[in-house]
Amino acid sequence: MLDWMMPGLDGVEICSRLQERPNAQLTYTILLTCKSDKEDAIHALDQGAHDFLSKPVHVGELHSRIAVGRRLVEANDRLLELDHLKDRFLRMAAHDLKNPLGFIISMSELLIDEDFPEVHQNQDKHLGAIHDAASKMLGQVNNLLNVSIIKAKEEES
Template sequence: MKILIAEDDLTSRRILEAILTKWGYDVICVSNGDDAIDRLLDADAPKLVLLDWIMPDKDGIEVCRIVRQEETTTPPYIILLTGKGDKKDIAKGLDSGANDYIVKPYDKDELQARINVGQRMVELQNALAEKEKFQGVLEMAGAVCHEFNQPLMVISGYSEMLLMDISEDNPQYETVERINEQVHCLGEITKKLMRVAKYRTKSYLKGNIVDISEASQG
């Protein structure tokens, strides 16, 4: 898992990098607030962050506030590194958007424990985001089936009428019969998809249906 270290002190940054690399993390280091923001707003941003409070350009509090303004289903888990142990300072850091804090000089075991908590939260967050994405796919599948069934019913109805009007020795009878069979096959497929998506005909009256026409214009 990627983890970002935003720390202006070179010695502290290198020590943290060595420790986290040893723990198996893919470490990215920056030395100021502006670079931290650039990394955290990147499409492939790290989801775990060790963020120093006091840094050049923008401090950790400003970085937290700017990052938290971004709408995302998978926000980063930010641990604020600070020499400020006063409760008011800690509250200020958490109010800015930090998820956790650790006071310098920190104990290595405590640091690992707090990072482990952050990793579990990120993994849970990612799992929930995937679940929501999958639910969206199911809703779209149900909506597609609903829309698809309308023309299928029309084709099926007309093919049934043609079969009643055409004698079996008519050269076109077999073609129409084949069309009718395939329409029924498609109908069975849509029924299976609707069962997977937990859609039923009556549920459309109250369910969350995607408007295909509107969505395709977006």
């Protein structure tokens, strides 16, 4: 909670600076003021305040607005946590796909390269290994798609 008029920085300027912080955790701000003009409220909200209350403040209303702010901060924290989990998951999925893909590329290059006749002698075995690696990748991609389909169905319910 910030008062609009404070010595030094005013509440609106603090709200503006809080909003400018890149990748910072949400700081929910309620601006209290003796101003009651709608244009003042619009200015404060445009500058980053999340809520605006004119004085004198009704204690029950203030408690309710603080509860709303708490819910928004908790929801934002949960979104950040889920985003972090998603990033970890995508890094793991990329790593799991990268290994068989690297193998497929290396083996196919060897099969194409005429300087390795011993590879050509076992071509069927190498093609089978390439097929197995590609099948593994396809299985991983299908698993990723299945997770997306399940999530979409859960969101529809």
